[in-house]
Amino acid sequence: MAEIRDIEVVVLDVLGTLVDEPGGLRAALREAVPAPDTASVDAVLTLWQQYVEREQRRIAQGRRAYVNTDTIDTEAAQTVADHAGLTDPAVIARLATAGRRLPPWGDSVSGLERLARHFPVLGLSNASRTALPRLNAYAGLRWHQALSAEAASAYKPAPEVYRLAIDTAGCAPERVLMVAAHAWDLRGARATGMRTAYVRRPVGDPPTGSDLFDGRFGGLDELVTALTTG
Known part of the structure; x- marks a missing residue:
């Protein structure tokens, strides 16, 4: 577990990170x-x-x-x-x-609810504009806002996708935390100046020893605890 400070907005990947x-x-x-x-x-x-x-x-x-x-x-x-x-x-x-129609991981719904009590919470997904709200509804995911990469006509890890989240957050990128179960996703976010946190899932892309992420967590609950206590 790691402490991550001075965060204003939390952005989470959806596919693989919050849903299986x-x-x-x-x-x-x-x-x-x-x-x-x-x-x-x-x-x-x-x-x-x-x-x-x-x-x-x-x-x-x-x-x-x-x-x-x-x-x-x-x-x-x-x-x-x-x-x-x-x-x-x-x-x-x-x-x-x-x-x-993808099921959420066991801690996804409660983790989002806990996060939303402390931060503006954004979803950032490669899923299309029409697929994303249906996916969120099926999995029971509740956001302050969910962003589709379709708005940038690109797929992560293209930098313009992460800039969608940074622009929506309305603050400096170093005060925006990107959360994902995919190291390739976090590398893309880090390249745009965002803070990064890896959350382990049974599927995904684990970090390598050379990845300089701000935190690595065993699950979403562990991340939320690190962000909201201390």
């Missing part, structure tokens, strides 16, 4: 794709994840014009359908919206 993205996608795939075992479902999940990562990387590299997560998820769902032999349009359409 792989678990939610796995459940949707299990519902849509007839698979005899967990290994088969995991293989299809990997296909989905690799497609999304590849397309977002192509956008970041300027090899594809920006499209939001609604479009990429629709393409990923069709890729999975083609692989698994799915032909029912209704099943494919529901699968394309799986990213709107």
